[in-house]
Amino acid sequence: LDKEVIGEKTIVTPISNKMFDDLKLVSKSLAKQIRNLFIxxxxxxxxxxxxxxxxxxxxxxxxxWGIFWASAVGSSFLFASVxxxxxxxxxxxxxxxxxxxxxxEIYNRAESQRKIMIVSWIVTGILYxxxxxxxxxxxxxxxxxxxxxxxxxxxxxxxxxxxxxIQIQFSYSWAGVSNKEVNSL
Numbered sequence: 001l002d003k004e005v006i007g008e009k010t011i012v013t014p015i016s017n018k019m020f021d022d023l024k025l026v027s028k029s030l031a032k033q034i035r036n037l038f039i040x041x042x043x044x045x046x047x048x049x050x051x052x053x054x055x056x057x058x059x060x061x062x063x064x065w066g067i068f069w070a071s072a073v074g075s076s077f078l079f080a081s082v083x084x085x086x087x088x089x090x091x092x093x094x095x096x097x098x099x100x101x102x103x104x105e106i107y108n109r110a111e112s113q114r115k116i117m118i119v120s121w122i123v124t125g126i127l128y129x130x131x132x133x134x135x136x137x138x139x140x141x142x143x144x145x146x147x148x149x150x151x152x153x154x155x156x157x158x159x160x161x162x163x164x165x166i167q168i169q170f171s172y173s174w175a176g177v178s179n180k181e182v183n184s185l
Contacts, residue, residue, distance in 0.1 A: 042136050049135035053128060056135025065138075069131040076127050080120035087113045 040060045049056030054070030057063070090110035097103040 040140060046132050046136040049132045053131045056132070057140075060135065060138075060140035062138070062140050065134065069127075069134065073124065073127045073131055076120065076124040080117060080124045083113055083117035083120055087117045 045056035045060045047056070048059050049069070052070075053073035054066040054068070057066035057069055087110060090106060090113050094103060094106040094110050097106055
């Protein structure tokens, strides 16, 4: 009690295959969680595209499609906005038309601009929705992310016969850059 050794006991725990099976299950679960860190979320991509068309595609590493959707939705929005302003201007000109002006011509111009405005807003809405669905549904170009020799990300556990040594190997490759870590316990 006062720094005296009363007794010592040594416990030896044998290494069993069940222990390594449990460790393999844990390593598979961990590998899946690590993989999820590298693969962008579909929900987050759709949210980003809803906030700014094309941003979800950039988030999913599809920059060409991001530029396409940003350009398509942006151009359509600009076109619809211009025809909205032209429609409002033409309607104001019609309601303020004097006796010397051709009111029928102003009215026809306002109506044709109104029809173009409605169609352009419908097209803008369809493109906006397609942009969100594209960000949600299509997977990005991740190269060979998380693949080594045709396999997904994996943790390898090896048991050496004579020693109680556990070696965990973590390897991955991302667009041609590969990494390998080996930890011994």
